Amino acid sequence: MSAAPSRHMVTGLVVHQRRLPEGYLPLLMRRTARATRELDLLKDFFEDSATCAQHKFAAYFDVTALPEDCCATARCRCSACWSVPDWPRHERRPAVAQAFESADPRSGGGSDSALRAQRLDGQAYRLVRLMRSGVLPRTLWHALRGDETSYHPVRRTHMSLPRVLRDSRHFGGRADLPFAEVEKCLLRLEEAGAVIARDDGCWYATWSPTNRITVGRAERKGAST
Numbered sequence: 440m441s442a443a444p445s446r447h448m449v450t451g452l453v454v455h456q457r458r459l460p461e462g463y464l465p466l467l468m469r470r471t472a473r474a475t476r477e478l479d480l481l482k483d484f485f486e487d488s489a490t491c492a493q494h495k496f497a498a499y500f501d502v503t504a505l506p507e508d509c510c511a512t513a514r515c516r517c518s519a520c521w522s523v524p525d526w527p528r529h530e531r532r533p534a535v536a537q538a539f540e541s542a543d544p545r546s547g548g549g550s551d552s553a554l555r556a557q558r559l560d561g562q563a564y565r566l567v568r569l570m571r572s573g574v575l576p577r578t579l580w581h582a583l584r585g586d587e588t589s590y591h592p593v594r595r596t597h598m599s600l601p602r603v604l605r606d607s608r609h610f611g612g613r614a615d616l617p618f619a620e621v622e623k624c625l626l627r628l629e630e631a632g633a634v635i636a637r638d639d640g641c642w643y644a645t646w647s648p649t650n651r652i653t654v655g656r657a658e659r660k661g662a663s664t
Contacts, residue, residue, distance in 0.1 A: 492517035556627070559583075559616070562609040563624045564633050564644065569603045573641025578604075580621045585611025 484495050493509045496502075510520045513530045520526075521536050566582050567574055574582075581589040582604040588597040604610055613620075625642055628634040634642045 488519055488522065491519050556624070559613060559620065559624050560627055560631075560633075562612045563621070564628055565609050566604060566607060567628075567634055567642055568644040569607060570601065570641075570644075573637065573639065573643045574604075575641055576621055576625060577618070579625075579642070580616065580618050582607070582610055583613045583616050583621065585614050 480499065484492075487495070491510055493505055497505055508515075510516045513526070513533060516526065516536075518536060518539050521532050562583060563579060566579055578589060578600065582600055586600065587605065588599050590596075591598045599605075625634060625636075629636065632645060634644055636642050
């Protein structure tokens with residue numbers, strides 16, 4: 440049995456008896472039944488578009504009463520309550536709520552996209568700072584994705600990422616990140632004065648960004664690492 444990604448230990452199984460212990464099958468079926476109930480509740484939560492999401496949560500956690508201001512304003516109103524046009528006239532459905540019900544949810548919520556980019560900039564900047572000798576964009580991409588190794592085209596083999604990157608709390612922070620987003624991120628950080636590119640193809644942290652709007656929050660939060 441493979442124990443990947445471990446390189447030091449492989450687990451094996453030996454059959455001592457072919458009959459299951461008494462009581463094991465009912466216990467296993469009980470867990471399966473509980474998982475089935477949870478999946479049914481989860482499916483009902485997403486398919487029931489007419490019931491307030493807060494009431495759904497309250498019923499699940501056996502909460503008898505909800506706060507009076509629950510789903511009362513545009514800042515906390517769920518999608519089901521937005522579907523009932525009885526909110527105050529001066530309020531407008533935010534772009535995120537509109538995108539939630541559209542065929543292309545990613546097209547809405549520009550503020551969310553900006554926030555995601557800002558978080559990515561902070562994560563990338565912290566990883567670049569760890570590499571005093573510089574980091575290649577593709578190595579940074581693998582670190583953000585959480586890849587333990589990266590392919591070395593000259594040596595034609597996979598090589599482990601530096602330990603300092605793998606031990607970072609930002610390692611694997613963006614598992615679905617396309618490489619093009621890393622290139623855009625580095626350009627934003629360069630514009631902010633946070634990183635510089637040199638002739639060796641590596642990127643280096645300046646340690647004193649001239650524009651702290653992009654990386655300032657992430658830098659302060661990650662100062663304890």
